[in-house]
Amino acid sequence: MDPASLPMAQDVDFSVLALFARATITVKLVMFMLILASFWSWAIIIQKHIGFRRVRAESEAFDRAFWSGEPLDELFEQIGPDPSGASERIFAAGMTEWRRSHRDDGDLIPGAPARIDRSMDVAIAKQADKLNRGIGFLATVGSTAPFIGLFGTVWGIKNAFEQIAAAQNTNLAVVAPGIAEALIATALGLLAAIPAVIFYNKLSADSDRIVGGYESFADEFATILSRQLDS
Template sequence: MDPIAKAAAELSPWALFVQADIVVKLVMLLLLAASVWSWAIIVERSRRLRTINGQAKQFEEWFWKAESLDALYDPAAKANHPSAKMFVAGMNEWRRSVARGRIDREGVRGRLASTTQVSIAREVDDLGDRLNILATIGAVAPFVGLFGTVWGIMGAFTSIAASQNTTLAVVAPGIAEALFATAMGLFAAIPAVIGYNRLLHNVGRLEARLSAFAEEFQGLLSRQLDGMEQK
């Protein structure tokens, strides 16, 4: 085999993994698993947020086209997305409040605001549930890779001392195996950090959208409340 081709084969990712020390191998496998896990979270949350945003847009269109809030209640109760859940929670509180003999206007408005905000907070918390995993992977993976690198370099120096040979052909494979662990750490960390920041931004935008819709919903009920009092 051509010497250059042989050297390239010995420094391929698979060859570096196979030739690595058992500790470095475990580090590489851990980082690979972390990378797969982070990508699974990124893809799943991105799809879910895209779906929820589409559902929110469609529900808001239904909301403003509906003949009455009561007519929208039954379809919303069967839906399973944050906008519908917030609407149902608000309507339930509205119905309980106006069913009383004497209506406390400020009390009803306060309870409506509290109910809708609790519903939004619950849904946002659910959407952000796995984002802390991405943050952890992004923060820890480089250090795990660095640990593998330090361990690999220690092993390479031990081998050099035992062989008493410091030529590049002897030194390069061990150093390359060690540095490959650092590369694996960055490979796991960089997408996790980017995914975390992007998903956190999207969750924040969705929360703002739900809060704006909740304000419009409360405003509509507040005007109905004023009309009831004038009668």
């Protein structure tokens, strides 16, 4: 560096807030979008983490009640036709269809097992939709945030070179602030994208495991009802 420009470089504030304040309106909008996307992603991550933990606890409690040996009709009377828990809703859907499939004389309407399976499948699909709601946003942030940040960086560097040309001075004290401002956008893009990708993969895997548990329970419940039909 030119010794004469050293005091100029030392006087420049390179803090994040100062770099943001000196950035152009386009780069500021990019930074704001990335910050907003990051906060939104973390809100989804925290909400899903709490929600999945609650769902697992509800499933474990219902499994204990279901396999306790209590008659299924009594268990259904306790939880009602519209319970709050996901596993209970799947059970209630099967039991409701089971009761609707009985004629007044006690015989079953033909095709009852298929209708019970479909009722539980619909309930599982609804619960899976609730579990996955919002997770897609994490995938969007993870795939687009780096490119949005890169756009802000390219735009900021373009303006930095324009300022260099206008000042007709290429020493580091003139070049560094503009480049630093531009690179902040890329850093924010990565800061938003990396956690979004990591937790998208984790939450998707957790959701698949929970839904798999619902499907296993539905199969076991259908098997129990099938035994009763055969007997």
